[in-house]
Amino acid sequence: MCLAIPGRVVAITGGEGFDRRGTVDFDGVRQEVSLAYLPETQIGDYVLVHVGFAITQLDTGEAERILREIRELAAG
Numbered sequence: 001m002c003l004a005i006p007g008r009v010v011a012i013t014g015g016e017g018f019d020r021r022g023t024v025d026f027d028g029v030r031q032e033v034s035l036a037y038l039p040e041t042q043i044g045d046y047v048l049v050h051v052g053f054a055i056t057q058l059d060t061g062e063a064e065r066i067l068r069e070i071r072e073l074a075a076g
Contacts, residue, residue, distance in 0.1 A: 004048040004056075005070065006063035007031070009041055024049060027067065 007024035012035065014020045020035045024047060034053045035041050046063035047054040058066075 004050060006046045006058050006066055007049060008063075009035075009043050009045050009047060009054075012041075012043055022047075022054065024054070027071075 005026055007026040009022045010025045010030070011023040012020070013022070016039070018034060018036045020039065021032055022035045022041065023030050024033050031049070031052075033047075033049050036053065038047060038054045038057050041047060041054060041057055046058040046060060048056040048058065
């Protein structure tokens with residue numbers, strides 16, 4: 001089983017296909033990922049990432065709700 005946390009795309013580099021990469025911010029932790037499976041993704045979009053690939057784009061409101069609930073759980 002995998003746990004995916006929403007991350008916000010803060011930068012995009014490269015061209016098309018597997019050359020298209022993005023920097024995703026996971027609440028302060030940044031990771032470079034492939035955007036090959038989500039060519040329509042833009043800076044500011046929220047995505048779910050699995051093994052270095054953005055696999056799903058999320059609605060902003062839903063992503064922010066999930067992040068808020070995760071922060072509340074962590075605060076205890």
